[in-house]
Amino acid sequence: xxxxxxxxxxxxxxxxxxxxxxxxxxxxxxxxxxxxxxxxxxxxxxxxxxxxxxxxxxxxxxxxxxxxxxxxxxxxxxxxxxxxxxxxxxxxxxxxxxxxxxxxxx
Amino acid sequence: xxxxxxxxxxxxxxxxxxxxxxxxxxxxxxxxxxxxxxxxxxxxxxxxxxxxxxxxxxxxxxxxxxxxxxxxxxxxxxxxxxxxxxxxxxxxxxxxxxxxxxxxxxxxxxxxxxxxxxxxxxxxxxxxxxxxxxxxxxxxxxxxxxxxxxxxxxxxxxxxxxxxxxxxxxxxxxxxxxxxxxxxxxxxxxxxxxxxxxxxxxxxxxxxxxxxxxxxxxxxxxxxxxxxxxxxxxxxxxxxxxxxxxxxxxxxxxxxxxxxxxxxxxxxxxxxxxxxxxxxxxxxxxxxxxxxxxxxxxxxxxxxxxxxxxxxxxxxxxxxxxxxxxxxxxxxxxxxxxxxxxxxxxxxxxxxxxxxxxxxxxxxxxxxxxxxxxxxxxxxxxxxxxxxxxxxxxxxxxxxxxxxxxxxxx
Numbered sequence: 001x002x003x004x005x006x007x008x009x010x011x012x013x014x015x016x017x018x019x020x021x022x023x024x025x026x027x028x029x030x031x032x033x034x035x036x037x038x039x040x041x042x043x044x045x046x047x048x049x050x051x052x053x054x055x056x057x058x059x060x061x062x063x064x065x066x067x068x069x070x071x072x073x074x075x076x077x078x079x080x081x082x083x084x085x086x087x088x089x090x091x092x093x094x095x096x097x098x099x100x101x102x103x104x105x106x
Numbered sequence: 107x108x109x110x111x112x113x114x115x116x117x118x119x120x121x122x123x124x125x126x127x128x129x130x131x132x133x134x135x136x137x138x139x140x141x142x143x144x145x146x147x148x149x150x151x152x153x154x155x156x157x158x159x160x161x162x163x164x165x166x167x168x169x170x171x172x173x174x175x176x177x178x179x180x181x182x183x184x185x186x187x188x189x190x191x192x193x194x195x196x197x198x199x200x201x202x203x204x205x206x207x208x209x210x211x212x213x214x215x216x217x218x219x220x221x222x223x224x225x226x227x228x229x230x231x232x233x234x235x236x237x238x239x240x241x242x243x244x245x246x247x248x249x250x251x252x253x254x255x256x257x258x259x260x261x262x263x264x265x266x267x268x269x270x271x272x273x274x275x276x277x278x279x280x281x282x283x284x285x286x287x288x289x290x291x292x293x294x295x296x297x298x299x300x301x302x303x304x305x306x307x308x309x310x311x312x313x314x315x316x317x318x319x320x321x322x323x324x325x326x327x328x329x330x331x332x333x334x335x336x337x338x339x340x341x342x343x344x345x346x347x348x349x350x351x352x353x354x355x356x357x358x359x360x361x362x363x364x365x366x367x368x369x370x371x372x373x374x375x376x377x378x379x380x381x382x383x384x385x386x387x388x389x390x391x392x393x394x395x396x397x398x399x400x401x402x403x404x405x406x407x408x409x410x411x412x413x414x415x416x417x418x419x420x421x422x423x424x425x426x427x428x429x430x431x432x433x434x435x436x437x438x439x440x441x442x443x444x445x446x447x448x449x450x451x452x453x454x455x456x457x458x459x460x461x462x463x464x465x466x467x468x469x470x471x472x473x474x475x476x477x478x479x480x481x482x483x484x485x486x487x488x489x490x491x492x493x494x495x496x497x498x499x500x501x502x503x504x505x506x507x508x509x510x511x512x513x514x515x516x
Binding site: 029030031032034037039040041042043044045046047067070071073074075106 | 128131132151153154168172173176179180404405408424425427430432434439441483484487488490491512515
């Protein structure tokens with residue numbers, strides 16, 4: 001199963017196996033990780049699953065879609081490598097992905 | 107008496123109860139957690155029931171709030187298919203419908219709400235449905251398809267979402283609303299009118315200002331809805347979507363303060379220090395609006411689950427949030443934030459014809475009270491910030507497409 005390393009704002013690392021086809025948000029929520037909320041359940045409606053994609057992985061995760069980019073443009077701490085993790089779906093090519101969590105989602 | 111090590115019992119395994127269990131572990135609760143739920147399933151997400159689930163586009167796994175293994179991994183004891191039937195505050199224990207009693211150190215009531223039923227002739231006919239759980243959604247799905255005709259009593263969000271899904275499934279749909287417009291209680295006039303037009307364009311018949319007199323049947327099954335004006339609306343299924351009633355009976359019987367919901371503070375505490383209450387069943391403070399209210403929404407369930415879990419784990423309370431809601435109908439993404447109490451003016455930004463628009467509701471001092479965005483996620487996000495800041499913005503600035511909302515919200 002492909003692995004994602006989630007890094008909390010305080011530097012705590014969580015290497016987690018996330019089933020193909022599930023989103024990076026689900027991987028965090030399903031394992032009870034702090035730092036990613038996913039309030040709307042993955043509908044790209046709430047922007048509470050904001051992550052920073054490690055620069056080395058940006059080419060593979062791709063760019064945010066139009067709606068996602070609109071939501072992100074108002075996230076307090078958005079950066080060029082910001083994504084909503086509900087919109088990143090795990091594939092074998094993403095095995096080893098590293099994402100960092102912002103200090104808060106709200 | 108309470109167990110040793112201390113146990114938190116959560117009565118109700120919906121979105122609020124399930125989230126509270128997860129947050130308690132995330133925030134470091136080391137004692138026991140018992141989650142008691144009436145339905146046979148572990149906590150799941152209800153919003154898709156009227157949308158993706160109804161259309162057959164969601165799996166049981168995707169509906170689940172957490173995977174089944176989560177509860178064992180997090181040491182959360184699930185008691186499913188079981189109701190809490192009584193609370194003994196003196197003994198700190200709850201009675202369960204299977205005859206057992208569970209002792210608690212702290213109790214969280216996450217009892218939810220139930221669909222309001224209609225006291226109408228014919229309301230008991232086969233084919234008269236409500237929507238709250240997966241069993242309801244499955245019954246509804248079985249009744250929707252080509253050649254079928256659905257009458258929705260109540261033009262609220264659930265009714266409109268189901269009407270939209272019915273069309274996607276090939277069924278005919280008619281929405282019957284007592285008020286002069288759909289969403290009369292929960293949205294501004296502009297959004298109501300826009301949605302009525304959208305539904306009609308998609309083949310939904312929308313009748314407003316009509317009162318239902320009776321549901322008529324044949325051989326025990328529904329055949330029509332009869333209106334007070336004498337019209338007879340033929341149908342083979344009726345969805346009753348006329349609001350929800352908070353499940354406060356247990357709390358009332360236990361002597362907790364209730365007023366149109368179990369009364370709680372911003373830490374989700376009830377009038378008993380050993381009992382918290384969260385989600386649809388509560389009457390909660392709305393600090394942005396200087397009043398209290400009952401919110402039926404997933405974001406509210408999650409916010410109050412966090413409040414209760416933080417309080418029980420000795421963490422500072424989370425920042426109060428702007429109430430928000432979302433809905434999907436046809437190709438429309440609706441996102442609403444804030445509450446338009448005593449709104450004075452509605453300002454429209456954007457153009458419905460061009461695909462997206464937003465309504466800002468202002469108070470007499472031009473403070474942004476609420477925002478309703480249709481296919482306009484950036485406006486929603488900006489509006490949510492403006493509401494949180496109780497920002498005062500001149501209507502002409504909100505209306506001006508050249509004016510960046512980001513600057514206004516900064």
